[in-house]
Amino acid sequence: MTVAGRTLGVAIVGCGLVGRRRAAVAAADERTVVRAVVDTDAAAASTLSSETGAPASAEWEAAVLDRGVDVVVVATPNAFLVPVAEAALAAGRHVLLEKPMGRSLAEAERLARSAETSDRVLKVGFNHRYHPGLAELLEVVGSGRLGPLVHVLARYGHGGRPGLEREWRSDPELAGGGHLLDQGVHLMDLVHGVAGLPAEAVSFLRTAVWPIAPLEDNAYAMYRYGDGLVAQIQVSMTQWQNRFSFEVVGRRGAAAVEGLGGSYGEERLVLTWRRVEGGIPDVTERPFPGPDASWAAEWDDFMGAVAGGRPLRHGSPADGVAAMRMLDAVYRSARQGEVVPL
Ligand SMILES: NC(=O)c1ccc[n+]([C@@H]2O[C@H](COP(=O)([O-])OP(=O)(O)OC[C@H]3O[C@@H](n4cnc5c(N)ncnc54)[C@H](O)[C@@H]3O)[C@@H](O)[C@H]2O)c1
Missing domain, CATH: 3.30.360.10 (Dihydrodipicolinate Reductase; domain 2)
Incomplete structure (x- = not known):
């Protein structure tokens, strides 16, 4: 299944342990293809680039604006989770944000407000x-x-x-x-x-x-x-x-x-x-x-919301704020x- 007959392009921001895991799941799903991998550590970006075939870069700002990107996975250290997610939502991208929903309750609430005013899906990664x-x-x-x-x-x-x-x-x-x-x-x-x-x-x-x-x-x-x-x-x-x-x-x-x-x-x-x-x-x-x-089951739930218009089963912005x-x-x-x- 694709959106309007199109496979969804995914940017992975943060190519560490979890970014790589999310990239493997996105690459294995016929609805999605990894289109960009971003990491401030060039070696981490390059490794994931060779695993996915997607171009590597060091700057997430350009990746979230890339017109081939529909979905942004944010798997950076916690300090960057909310800023990257906010910019991605503002650029009209759907976002899967790794847990926790930022560094503090105030950051989580701020992001939940951004999600409310966008018509995009924000999911908090709670794979458990x-x-x-x-x-x-x-x-x-x-x-x-x-x-x-x-x-x-x-x-x-x-x-x-x-x-x-x-x-x-x-x-x-x-x-x-x-x-x-x-x-x-x-x-x-x-x-x-x-x-x-x-x-x-x-x-x-x-x-x-x-x-x-x-x-x-x-x-x-x-x-x-x-x-x-x-x-x-x-x-x-x-x-x-x-x-x-x-x-x-x-x-x-x-x-x-x-x-x-x-x-x-x-x-x-x-x-x-x-x-x-x-x-x-x-x-x-x-x-x-x-x-x-x-991880695959969580991606399927996310895709159900992004491509199928279904409500998220878990990891809504409200769930993220509650935690x-x-x-x-x-x-x-x-x-x-x-x-x-x-
Ligand atoms: N769901 C889970 O069970 C689970 C498990 C582990 C980690 N996490 C979450 O995933 C996120 C990443 O954790 P990890 O274990 O993969 O960490 P990691 O250290 O393995 O990877 C983080 C990567 O982000 C990169 N990075 C740092 N600053 C960046 C920036 N400004 N832009 C782009 N890339 C940047 C680092 O170079 C590194 O490669 C964290 O939010 C963490 O809480 C979730």
Whole structure:
């Protein structure tokens, strides 16, 4: 499928880990072709240029104005996400913006306003929602089968890497936040996906091992909702064995995803159904082996909105802002040492 019989041209801005991953998915989709690759690091741009056949450049300003470009994927360090996305929307391009939606809630809100006044699709890249186990968990929770929710318990972490203090992620100006913002934003988005926006937050942040102060390498946060539901989140860069775990507990049962594939271990969905008479619950466990299909599934959702006019299933500007609002409350609570409203 193409738009008006035309294959859509894609510019990849930021040719690092994620830009390359997005480029491979766009190149494999018959609706899209990679037309430009941009990176301030000439070697990164040149590598992706030879992988895609698209010309390389160092300046995103020209790429977003290129008439052969319909869609811009922004996968730069966080400081450039919002400026590039704003310019691309203003030039009439559809935008897939990597998470987080900028460095701060204010940046996210500014970009959401730009998207509202454009007639183009802005999608925030939250690939986790497209992992098959998490997609099914979201469906189970959405169906109401778990009953009223009691709590959510989420953990996400890796063990860092030597020299990470020299990476852009450790520069407060380029990153906007520490590990909470980097990996934690996925958990905020998932909590928002199952329960909506909480009423209040309390948190502790810590820089325990890695020399990245004032940025945090560990974050411990709790949210409370109006109906009493509590969501607990731990995000860590001292999780020596990579770990992902997301559990939603309701009055009638629970749904949990363990693992995300690869170094996080095989993704598994565990559904637990309480017996009203007590005793051992019914438990079903479903593994999702195989390669990570979330990036292609997310691209398909994006293309459905761009080329098919369908609403985005996930990662709308409102979803992006909600996750940033949740992060903002955690940072405020840690600074103020008290429970804060959202
Ligand atoms: N969805 C996910 O699970 C996921 C995973 C990792 C990263 N991300 C996000 O993707 C983005 C990129 O992360 P990454 O891990 O690919 O980082 P990376 O360091 O591997 O790549 C970033 C690239 O951007 C380039 N760059 C820097 N400034 C630029 C500019 N002004 N114009 C063009 N290119 C520029 C760098 O040279 C580098 O090649 C971040 O926003 C990050 O939060 C998302």
